[in-house]
Amino acid sequence: MSKTIDTSNAIATTPDMNGAKRTPRKAALASFLGSTLEYYDFFIYGTAAALIFPKLFFPEGDPAVATAGAFATFGVAYVARPLGGLVMGHFGDRIGRKNVLLFTLLLMGLVSLGIGLLPTYEQIGFWATALLVVARLLQGFSAGAESAGASSLTIEHSPEGRRGFFTSFVMTGYASGMVLSTLVFIPVSALPEEQMMSWGWRIPFLLSVFVLALAFWVRTKLDETPVFEEEVAEAGEVKALPAGDVLRYQWADVLRVLLMSIFSVMQTLFTVFGLSYAVDFGGFERTQILTVNATAIGLSMLVMPFAGHLSDRVGRKPLMLTAMIGSTVMLYLYFLALGTGNIWLVFGASFMFMTVLYSGFNGVWTSFFGELFAAPVRYTGMAMGNQLGLVVAGFGPLIGGLILGDGVNGWIPVAVFGTVCALIAAAAALSARETAHTKIEDLGEPFLKATGKL
Structure with a gap:
């Protein structure tokens, strides 16, 4: 016998047919906090790789070589991400989403704490570089499982017609992590050079323990998804x-998810390569660009839920394609703005690029990628494709540094590289099924047809 469920209660706690409970708000909060920790750790590392690590973890000599080495340690985490996604996705589809996400959260937080305690090259030589690489690989392993797991968990807790909205909070955590990391790094970067290089740079890494404690506590209170429990029961x-x-x-x-994920190179070109380029070639102060980046990405916290909500109405693909085409144009305008030396033009370009257009991708891919797969393979499928594609994004700053030309227009090869990645991603998005209006039990049509479930 059916009964009518009040829509306000349906959003907070929705009973499934077998009596299991969907808790979309709690799932969204848990995903938001987990992503906040993940991206806080990734952004403080990216900022340190652009501004500090070349001087602390590499031998003195050619600054360009040291910077390339620091960018390489940033990118090496993206090599470990597919392995983390594959291994932890396997367990996420076998033993459930919640326990795996608790493990990845602990791993990310503890490794970041460890980076804050590392000795430098001056103290132990190449061992410092090696330890930094190991820590970065462990961070990548953890991050490879986080976004797919958080997305799967939130999708499966969300009511029909609201999956895009609730799952957008996975990447709202990305913006939160970016803002937190920048707010911490601004006063650190304002320290006298000697103090910043001796102890100041460690503070952002050590502070991650507070985000870890809060996120872990919230996740322990979250139930396993009813979709996973129903799959096991059936x-x-x-x-x-x-x-x-x-x-x-x-x-x-x-393959589609892999190719669409390559578009994330826009994010690393903006946050890591763009930061280094603005300071080294644009003549801007570190605090100026960090403030602009934090503001532009911080404001996207308001836009991403709107993008997710809009995608529930008009579909995922229109938002994705608009973001991909628009962000490509804005990448050129962003580098042109950096060349003017005018911080307000840089902010305007950053706002349009990251706050408005890129949010159409960031607020939607977490639901779109997960919805392409059936429940029994959702975590694994999304993690495999997404993390393999993110390898290109991870090495985006290094590639940008290698192809950067001379003179005021030296950034053009970097922008062309971003354009190629965006076109590949857009073609993959065009070929994908629209999933916004498909019931959750019917998602992953190829799998369901092949296994006789549809």
Whole structure:
């Protein structure tokens, strides 16, 4: 016998047919805090790689070589992300989303704390560089499982017609982490050079323990998703090898997610390469660009939920394609603004680039990528495709540094590189199924048809 459920209660706690509870608000909060920690840690590392690590973890000599080395340690985490996504996605589809996300959260937080305690090259030589690389690999392993797990968890807790809105909070945490990291780094970067290089740079890494404690506490209070519990109840067991199943039945969707994820190179070109370029070639102060970046990305916290909500109405693909095309144009205008030396023009370009246009991608991909896959392979499929594509984004700053030309127009090859990545991503988005209005039990059509569930 059916009953009518009040819509306000449906948003907070929605009963499923088998009595399980959906808690979209709690899931969104848990995903938001987890992403805040992940991206706080990633952004403080990216900022340190652009401004500090070349002098602390590499031998003295050519500054350009040291900067390239620091960018390489930033990118190496993205090599570990696919492995983290594959391994932890496997367990997420087998034992549930919640426990895996608790593990990845602890790993990310503890490794960041460890980076804040590392000795420098002056103290222990190349061992300092090696330890930094190991820590960065562990960060990448953790991050590779975080976004796909948080997205799967929130999708499966969300009511029909609201998946885009609630799942957008996964990447709202990205903006929150960026703002927090920048707010911490601004006073650190304003310290006298000697103090910043001796102890000041450690403070942002050590402070991550507070975000870790809060996010871990919230996640311990979250229930496993009803979709996963229903899948286990119906099948009597979980898939023994989700990776094998997703590659057998949904390899094309893994490839689509991989290619669409390459678009994230726009983010690393802006936050890491752009920061270094603005200081070294644009003549801006570190605090100026950090403030502009924090403001532009911080304001996107308001835009991303709106983008997710809009995608629930008009579909995921229109938002994704608009973001990809618009951000490509704005990348050129952003570098042109850096060349003027006018901080207000830089802010205007940053606002349009990161706050408005890129939010159309960031607020939607978390739901869109996960919705392409069926529940038994959702975590694994999304993690595999997304993290393999993010390898290009991770090495975006290094690639940008290598192809950067001479003179005032030396940035053009970097912008062309971003354009190529965006066009590849847009083609993949055009080929994907629209998922916004599909019921959750019907998502992952190729898998469901192949296994006789549709």
